Amino acid sequence: MVKNTGRPGYLQIADDLRxxxxxxxxxxxxxxxxxAQLAERYDASLSVVKMAVGILRNEGLVIGQQGKGVFVRDAEVAPATAGALEGEVAELRTAVQDLSARLAKVEEQLATSTTHRPGRSSR
Structure with a gap:
C-alpha cells in the first residue's frame, strides 16, 4: 500500500518492487x-503503477513482452544495463559541465563587448 509520506506513490511502488x-x-x-493487480495491491491508480513499472524498465530490471506481460530480467543482464546507463549519465554530466563553462565564456565576452564598444558614446 502506498503511504502518505510525501514521497510520490510511483516511487514507493518502484522501491518495493525493486x-x-x-x-x-x-x-x-x-x-x-x-x-490491475498491482494497482489493487498498492491501492493506487493504473497510471501510478505504470509509472513505477516504467522506472524499473528504465533501470533494466524488468522487460515487457507484447501480449505476454512484464518479466523480471536475468540478474546477469540487468547490472550490465545499469552500468551502461551510469556511464552514459557520467558522459552527459561531463558534456553539460563543458557546455556550461563555454557558455559562461561567451556570456562574459558578450557582456564585455556591449559595454566597451569603440566609437559608441554614452548619453
Missing part, C-alpha cells in the same frame, strides 16, 4: 502481476 526483485521474491524470468 526490493522484491533484488531480494529474490521476484526471481529472474518471473512474471510481474498485471497492472
Amino acid at each position: 526490493a522484491q526483485i533484488r531480494g529474490g521474491a521476484l526471481a529472474p524470468g518471473s512474471l510481474l502481476p498485471s497492472t
Whole structure:
C-alpha cells in the first residue's frame, strides 16, 4: 500500500518492487502481476503503477513482452544495463559541465563587448 509520506506513490511502488526483485521474491524470468493487480495491491491508480513499472524498465530490471506481460530480467543482464546507463549519465554530466563553462565564456565576452564598444558614446 502506498503511504502518505510525501514521497510520490510511483516511487514507493518502484522501491518495493525493486526490493522484491533484488531480494529474490521476484526471481529472474518471473512474471510481474498485471497492472490491475498491482494497482489493487498498492491501492493506487493504473497510471501510478505504470509509472513505477516504467522506472524499473528504465533501470533494466524488468522487460515487457507484447501480449505476454512484464518479466523480471536475468540478474546477469540487468547490472550490465545499469552500468551502461551510469556511464552514459557520467558522459552527459561531463558534456553539460563543458557546455556550461563555454557558455559562461561567451556570456562574459558578450557582456564585455556591449559595454566597451569603440566609437559608441554614452548619453
